[in-house]
Amino acid sequence: MTSLLRLFLVSLLVWYLFCLLVPTGSGRIVRVVSFPPGSGIKKLATELQKGGIIRSAWHFILVSRLRGQAHRLKAGDYRFNDSMTTADILRKVENGDVDFQRFTLPEGYSIYQAAELLEQQHILAREVFLRACGDPRLLTRLKIRSASAEGYLYPATYNLSQGETAEQLVAQMVANFEKNYTVIASGPAGGAVLRHDLVTLASMIEKEAVSPAEKPLIASVFYNRLRVGMPLQSDPTAVYGVRAFSGTVTKADIERPSPYNTYLNPGLPPGPIGNPGADALRAALHPARSPYLYFVARQDGTHQFSQTLEEHNRAVQKYLKH
Numbered sequence: 001m002t003s004l005l006r007l008f009l010v011s012l013l014v015w016y017l018f019c020l021l022v023p024t025g026s027g028r029i030v031r032v033v034s035f036p037p038g039s040g041i042k043k044l045a046t047e048l049q050k051g052g053i054i055r056s057a058w059h060f061i062l063v064s065r066l067r068g069q070a071h072r073l074k075a076g077d078y079r080f081n082d083s084m085t086t087a088d089i090l091r092k093v094e095n096g097d098v099d100f101q102r103f104t105l106p107e108g109y110s111i112y113q114a115a116e117l118l119e120q121q122h123i124l125a126r127e128v129f130l131r132a133c134g135d136p137r138l139l140t141r142l143k144i145r146s147a148s149a150e151g152y153l154y155p156a157t158y159n160l161s162q163g164e165t166a167e168q169l170v171a172q173m174v175a176n177f178e179k180n181y182t183v184i185a186s187g188p189a190g191g192a193v194l195r196h197d198l199v200t201l202a203s204m205i206e207k208e209a210v211s212p213a214e215k216p217l218i219a220s221v222f223y224n225r226l227r228v229g230m231p232l233q234s235d236p237t238a239v240y241g242v243r244a245f246s247g248t249v250t251k252a253d254i255e256r257p258s259p260y261n262t263y264l265n266p267g268l269p270p271g272p273i274g275n276p277g278a279d280a281l282r283a284a285l286h287p288a289r290s291p292y293l294y295f296v297a298r299q300d301g302t303h304q305f306s307q308t309l310e311e312h313n314r315a316v317q318k319y320l321k322h
Helices: 003-021 041-050 057-066 086-094 111-120 126-133 136-141 166-184 195-208 212-228 235-239 251-255 278-285 309-319
Strands: 030-035 076-081 100-104 157-161 294-297 303-306
Touching: 003 057, 003 086, 030 041, 041 057, 057 086, 076 086, 076 100, 111 126, 126 166, 136 166, 157 166, 166 278, 195 212, 195 235, 195 278, 212 278, 212 294, 212 303, 235 251, 294 309, 303 309
Parallel strands: none
Antiparallel strands: 030 076, 100 157, 294 303
C-alpha cells in the first residue's frame, strides 16, 4: 500500500469518525423534520443536511446502512438540534422517539370516526378519546352545553406533543373551533338561530354535500323544510352513532328509533352528527335563497334539487332506480 493511499484511507476514516461523533453546533439550531411512512432514508438525510443538523447526507446514509438501521427507522415528526451526533439522531428515529405526532381530523368526521382514526394511528385508544369527548367536567370548562363535544372539534391538522392526553386534544380542537367560528360568524347571519342549532345544521350539510358549491343550496332545503314544518329526512342522521354514513341508508336505518333520526323526529336532531368545516358553517349561517324542498344524489355525488314532490319523485326514478 502506497503512502498516498494510506494517507487517503486514514483521512477518510478521520472524516467518517468526525462526522459520526462531532456535532455540527452547540444546539442553537433546532429543526422539526417530518419522516413520512415509506419516504426512505435519503429524504430524511437530505432534510437534516439542509437544516444544518448534519454535515453530510451521504455520510448519514452510509452510517445508517453500515449499522443496519436504515430499514428500522420509524416514521414520524422529530425535533433535532445541531448538538446531536449522527448516532444520536439515528437512535432517536430508530426508537420512534417522536416529539409530536400529526393528526388530521377530516371535515364531517364524527367523534366515533375520529376515535377510530386515532386508535388506528396508535395515538390514543378509541374509548379514551370518546370518554374525553363526553366528560361533563371538561365540557363545562370548554363552555359546551351539550352531552358531548360532537360538532365542536374543528377539522384541521394537529401536532400532538408526546404524552398529550385525550382531554388536551379535545380542548385544543374546541379552541380551534372557537377561533374559526368567531371569524366565520363575524358578518351578518341569515337569521337569529342559536349557535348549537347552527352547528347541528352545519354537521348535516357537511355529511350530505360532496361539492362545496352545493352546501348553501342544501342549507336552503333544510331551512325551507323547517319553515313549513316538514321533517328534514336527512339520511346521515338515521345512522349516527351506529355506523359511518357511506352515502346510502336502508329501510331498517330509516325505521331505527333514535333521537337523531330525522325521519322519525321533527325538527333538528338534539345535536351535531359530525364536525363541520368552514364551508358548512358558512352555509348554515348564510344559506342560499331557493324554493327547493327536496334533493337527491346523482351518480357523481352532486344533487338534483326539486321544488315539488312530483319533481323529486321523477329525479329519484332517474338517478336511483337505474
